[in-house]
Amino acid sequence: MNTSSLGRLLIVDDEIELLNSLADKLARQGYETVRFSSPHEALNALAGRAFDLLLTDLMMPGMDGITLLQAARKIEPDLAGIVMTGQATVQTAVDAMKSGAADYILKPFKLNVILPVLARALELRRLRLENLQLRETVGIYELCNAIAFTLDHQTLLNKVIDAAMQQCEAEEASIMLPTDKGDELRVAVIRGDGRAHLVGERVPLEHGIAGWVTRHREPLTLMGEVRDPRFSPVQARSDIRCAISMPMLVGGKLVGVLNVNSTNRRQSSTMGQVKSLGILANTGASALESARLHLAVLRAEEQYRSIFENASEGILQSSPDGRVQIANPAMAGILGYDSPGDLIAGVRDLGSQVYQNGQDREEVKRLVEEHGQVQNIELRMVRKDGGRIWVSLNGRAIRNSQGKTLRYESTIIDITRRKFAEESLRSANEALEQRVRERTAELEAANKELEAFSYSVSHDLRAPLRAIDGYARIVISDFGPSLPDEAQDYLRDVLRGAQQMSRLVDDLLGFSRLSRQPLRKQPVDTLKMVQKCLEELKPVVAERPVEIRIGDLAPCQADPNLLKQVWFNLLSNAFKYTGKRNPAVIEIGCQSDSLGSTYFVKDNGAGFDMRYVHKLFGVFQRLHRAEDYEGTGVGLAIVQRIVQRHLGRVWAEAEPDRGATFFFFLPSLGSNSLESSDIEKNQ
Structure with a gap:
């Protein structure tokens, strides 16, 4: 109801004097009155403005009052109506009531008769509007109940869009969700004749009404054909009479955009309807975000479970007193148990049953408590069958807010083969080192003998070589010209041989010295x-x-x-x-x-x-x-x-x-x- 007056009245009567007289009297009583002598003009006015009550004459040329009231109720369903007539019959009253009239009054008018009728009709309209608001509230309540029992994303989308269509009495609706990259909107669910094929269609954020709503995070209500370039639709449609695009927000985060279109409504949605739709949109957004987070948690759990179950490393969670709380299959296999359950049931105390030396666990606990974690600690453990193994352990302490240790988490790798290989390699290296030392000693002794031998040979050979070289040179110098050519060639060969032998002695001596120089x-x-x-x-x-x-x-x-x-x-x-x-x-x-x-x-x-x-x-x-x-x-x-x-x-x-x-x-x-x-x- 209009708050600036008792109510806004649309008065229609082809008798001008009676029309004006009635309108003036009601205006003086506090009503806002708009008067028309033509039913068609009245309908045009009703399409552009909101009225609380239609007061119409029954008999008018071109259109009677009942027909006018029926047409007006199609434009504004909650409009109250009163029929004025000078020829009242039972049938007239019945027809008026069937058309949606709250009452009828007889001509000529008496103000004390008209005013109570108007008051009852306007009260009836108020009750209708309250009923509508109650229906909207019930719709939101029913949606909340529905989404409380499901976390399926598609089910939630369907429930939200159906509730929005019912609440707004709309013919079309859609919900668009941001893509992973965030630069487009994707049609996730849609309602309306011939519109199912649009599911999955993508629209850039720079275009379309929904894109504007996404960028500005504001609801938008539009009437008739959109001509504002800021809100240009991707595909212009002249058949939409009223459209609402509502951002679906959770804590400032945009989850999606809810779009509701009406092809019959001639008037803009009321502020209460828009607000109610906003509550529904945000309620749905919270449910969708919860479903998304739930799905993310499930996927993370599944991924963790897959890693946990298939890890090659042993993963172990234990209590401070040594009880196994959680173990993966690899951990069970390392310790020789058939399954993690078998390990958890069979080991009551890690220190006495799994650690070969119980003091090793106490030392690991001490280091973890002191440093928060330990890495690559190598120690020996005992398998279920009594076999001894070497393991490498990484561990950390999980503490509460007061710093008390709740549990220990460890990863363990079986390094038995590596330790055996290291031991074998160590033994082989020791043997090799011993052999090298022995061989080195042998070589040093041989080098000393070779050097001594080289010195001895050098000393023994140099004297005769000097004699051969000297005498050959003397013979060539003193007797060369008198000797035959063949004899001279022989002497030169002797001299070259002596010189080459001398160089060989020098080279051998130098070679023997190389290892010690x-x-x-x-x-x-x-x-x-x-x-x-x-x-x-x-x-x-x-x-x-x-x-x-x-x-x-x-x-x-x-x-x-x-x-x-x-x-x-x-x-x-x-x-x-x-x-x-x-x-x-x-x-x-x-x-x-x-x-x-x-x-x-x-x-x-x-x-x-x-x-x-x-x-x-x-x-x-x-x-x-x-x-x-x-x-x-x-x-x-x-x-x-x-x-x-x-x-x-x-x-x-x-x-x-x-x-x-x-x-x-x-x-x-x-x-x-x-x-x-x-x-x-x-x-």
């Missing part, structure tokens, strides 16, 4: 060292013209005296077997990375067959024809020994008559944790 590593400019070696080899180069190509050579950490011997031996070897070819070429280069540098000397000389490369770095091994061989047979062995002492390695690649390439790798400083002594002990 300490390394004195320092930064080495490799390019300068190579250039110095080439200077010393100039006499050889002069006799045998060779093209030398030098690339980038990275510096290194090495013993300069020993490294120079490596370069000298490799370069000397290359000159020996390259200078006989034409054109003769020697390439010197390097490739480096984070691990170290690989140096190489490449020639295009005689080469060798790779089938015999394993013999290349041995003492007195020859891969060339005797007539091509000019060395002592120790040079490459010395190269390998020096490189190995620097924690590196040496290798070669070649083809017969197509040259050879010798490589040696020196690690960067810090790239290898082994000490040189570790290498030497195993050589």
